[in-house]
Amino acid sequence: MGTGPLGLRLLFVGALSCAAAAWGAHGARLATEFGGGRAQVGTQNSVAITVDDLPGALPGDDFAYGDLKELQKINRGIPAALKAHHAWAIGFVNERKLQVAGERDARAELLQMWLDAGLTLGNHNYAHDDFSNTPLQKYEDDLIRGEVVTGALLKAAGQSEKYFRHPYLNTGMTMEVKTAFDTFLKDRGYTIAPVTIEDADYVFNDALGHALEKKDKKMAARAKKEYLEYVDTVFDYAEKESAGMFGRQIPQILLVHDNALNTECLDALLEKLEKRGYKFVSLDTAMADPAYATPDLYAGTGILWMDRWKLALGMKLDLSKGPEPPGWAEQIFEQMRQERQKE
Numbered sequence: 001m002g003t004g005p006l007g008l009r010l011l012f013v014g015a016l017s018c019a020a021a022a023w024g025a026h027g028a029r030l031a032t033e034f035g036g037g038r039a040q041v042g043t044q045n046s047v048a049i050t051v052d053d054l055p056g057a058l059p060g061d062d063f064a065y066g067d068l069k070e071l072q073k074i075n076r077g078i079p080a081a082l083k084a085h086h087a088w089a090i091g092f093v094n095e096r097k098l099q100v101a102g103e104r105d106a107r108a109e110l111l112q113m114w115l116d117a118g119l120t121l122g123n124h125n126y127a128h129d130d131f132s133n134t135p136l137q138k139y140e141d142d143l144i145r146g147e148v149v150t151g152a153l154l155k156a157a158g159q160s161e162k163y164f165r166h167p168y169l170n171t172g173m174t175m176e177v178k179t180a181f182d183t184f185l186k187d188r189g190y191t192i193a194p195v196t197i198e199d200a201d202y203v204f205n206d207a208l209g210h211a212l213e214k215k216d217k218k219m220a221a222r223a224k225k226e227y228l229e230y231v232d233t234v235f236d237y238a239e240k241e242s243a244g245m246f247g248r249q250i251p252q253i254l255l256v257h258d259n260a261l262n263t264e265c266l267d268a269l270l271e272k273l274e275k276r277g278y279k280f281v282s283l284d285t286a287m288a289d290p291a292y293a294t295p296d297l298y299a300g301t302g303i304l305w306m307d308r309w310k311l312a313l314g315m316k317l318d319l320s321k322g323p324e325p326p327g328w329a330e331q332i333f334e335q336m337r338q339e340r341q342k343e
């Protein structure tokens, strides 16, 4: 398993294939101890939609500021799709990307568009720091620096900033650092926003961006089509995991990004989830489920929360299993990241 330039690869290798078979009964029993084992046969599945990297994630480079016009298109399209499906999502902001001379007001307006659509916002750290190579104090400083504009906009809308989403889902490389930052978050009134499903949209968004640069319409269409197919793959997997670990379908928390791919595909993605029997819930509602009280005893490179919970449930954590996006798209992703992020 190769690790990408930013350790992203670990995001889609975290999984356990034998959860239902070998560990199911054991896991379900332990899950009951955390209050998560009550069967809810016949109830509707639910998912909270969370969108990272506002005001926009560009192909090939997590740190690119992007073109204002392009960002306006993204932040018109994605909140409109969410609103149309009554998906009361949360967008996580990197305020560094607001700081472009001559565009500061226009970029703050991109966030306001989310609030105007009835959505909410959270903190994704000022500069999208990777906790694996950022000292604790700088990481904490960047959280504070990342709440200035978002906090003011939320306050004006009668809301307050409540959730923090770790970039790369890295919650700390050691238990010591993780515990220290958890305390810091709690003291500042933040709740950690977990992720139980990610759909590798950053891989497909790079493939789409590459196709558009090459004016390859066929490849662009393929990126979008296979992205939506992959959504089914990751939901199939997460539903099996949930059944094996909790004996029921817990409310899922999906991570997608504020990018051009989702500007074009989110409407179809949400429709697909509705057809799978999902209703959309807020992050507050999803996290009120007892499964989210399961302790996260994991330290290390970013992985999904169902994998983290395996440690508390006494289950085996095998990060070499789980769904992976198509090889051709991953290849473009790896290549673009290597070329652009070394610049």
Ligand SMILES: [Zn+2]
Residues within 6 Å of the ligand: 052, 053, 124, 128, 167, 168
């Ligand atoms: Zn991010």
